[in-house]
Amino acid sequence: MVFRAPRGTADHLPEEQKYWRYIESKAVEVAGLFGYGRIDTPAFEDSNLFIRSVGEGTDIVEKEMYTFEDRGGDSVTLRPEGTAPVCRAYLEHGMHNLPQPVRMYYFCPVFRYERPQAGRFRQHHQFGVEALGDADPSVDAEVIEVAWELMGRLGLRDVQLLVNSIGDSECRPVYIERLRDYYSGHHDRLCDDCKDRLGRNPLRLLDCKVETxxxxxxxxxxxxxxxxxxxxxxxxxxxxxxxxxxxxxxVDHRLVRGLDYYTRTVFEIQPLDVGGQSTIVGGGRYDGLITELGGRPTPGIGFATGIERLALNLKRGDVPVPDEPSPRYLVANVGENARTAALELAVRLRRTGVGAILSSGTRGLRGQMRQANALNIPYALILGDDEIEKGEVVVRDMAASTQESRPLADFLAETGLN
Known part of the structure; x- marks a missing residue:
């Protein structure tokens, strides 16, 4: 049997990690700039948390949630989105007693059973922010600015910001009826999914990607x-x-977002000239969500962005991303007797914060130099019996293919190890 990652999931290999670390560092930088503190919530919750918050008529609840009964007989669901758990934590920990709004950000994996495609997986990862406890539209503007500032600091320039208002529980029912009347007059042109949505959730018809x-x-x-x-x-x-x-x-009048809890402001950031599943950031206001979860009326607004999708757009845009830190030295040895000395030198370098690895196995010197090149290590330090006897080390510049013998004490002093 050959095991593979489950369909819709991915292994994020070391060579991809520079994009993830870059995105995370910029996100933390922007969150701190606006006064947001980090929160981490469990990977699974009581299933009713998402049924009540996301909405029973949504595709997420009906088709996409990973829901199962645990050994205690409780129905639990792997987190399909990040907002509801943050709101649950806000209620559970009495955050209404803190200065409002409470500004929080998070990184988390989310799980949705949907058709895998570029930038979207059944397990993917999100960065999100939530601001709870203030209904003023200036908070909406702030959250939108956080998202836009993040795009700028990441270097994503060819993007557009789309904004709309979908009203609230007072005025939206009238609008929904007008939508239902309009689409009912074109029922024969609707796709099968939209024919079903027409009775349950007409707002979702505006978001359909089927051409008709x-x-x-x-x-x-x-x-x-x-x-x-x-x-x-x-x-x-x-x-x-x-x-x-x-x-x-x-202003995009088709913009409604896909979750039932949204009210008033909704917004997205999308790349220019990219079709299909192109949204990079999606968010909006959800003033009724805390009440739906059993709390007193508490306004809130936030957004989420997919890490995988951000990385995809960084690559598409050829945005320069710094490489991950790597060892500065490979410590090579010539002869079995020099192996211990090479090990001691590598340990000494690492313990003072200088990246170094010991060459592998019992390769000859040429093989050890090939290893340094393969790992993109800029310098090799070579120790043999002669070097040990003389108190020297050979320092080889791998890019220039030059080397020199130097007193080990001088090298250590210059490296800050004496």
Whole structure:
């Protein structure tokens, strides 16, 4: 039997890690700039947390969640998204007593059973932020700025910011009825999934990528035409703040997002001229979610971005990413008697913070130099019986193919080891 990674999952090999570390470092940098603190939540939760928050009529709950009964008979679900667990933690730990809004960020794996494709896997990884406890549209603007600032610091330039308002529980039902009326008049042109969504969740029809459904969305009623007074005021203030911040946003009336808990502001960042599953960042406001989970009314807004998808776009854009730190020296030995001395030198270098590895096995000197080249190590330190007797070390520059013998004490002093 040959074992392979399960379908829809991936091994992230050492040569890929520079993209992950780069993304994580920039995300932490931006989160700190805006005053967000890190939170980590469990990889699985009570299934009802996601059923109540994400929505029973969503594809995530109906088709994509990894749900199972544990040995204690409880129904648990592997985390399909990051917001609901953060809101659960906010309630469980009494964070409403902290200064509001509470700003948090997270890195986490998420699990969804869906068709694997470029940048999307059944297990993928997210960076996300949540700001809980303040309904002011300036907080919306801040969260959107966090996402936009991250794109800039990563070096992703050819992207666009899309924003919309989908109203709240007061005004959205009227809009949903107008959508249902509109699409019902074109029922024969809908794909099978959209025919099913029409009765359960008409907002999702705007997001369909099937050509006939997508074309219908161009003429569909627009949510901003049906906002109540409060939502219209919120939308107007947010637009004013984004203008004042000089963020280059585009109002996209088709933008609804895929989770039931969103209210008012929704936004995405997408690469230019890339079709299919192209969204890099997705987020929005969810003022009713904490109440749905049993808490008192608490506004919230956040976003998430996929690490795999960010890495894919960094590669597509040829964004220069720093290499991971690697050893500076390979310590080689000539002759069995020099092996112990070479080991001691490698240990001494590492214990003072200088990267070094001992050459492998009992290879000859030529083989040890090939190993240094294969590992892209810039310098080899060569010890043989003659060097040990004289108190010297041969320092070889692998790029220049030059070397010199130097007193070991002098080399150690220059390296900061004496």
């Amino acid at each position: 459904c997508h074309a219908l969305g161009d003429e569909a009623p627009q949510s901003t035409d049906y906002l109540c007074d409060d939502c219209r005021e919120h939308w107007g203030k947010l637009s004013g703040y984004l203008d004042a911040m000089a963020l280059p946003y585009v």
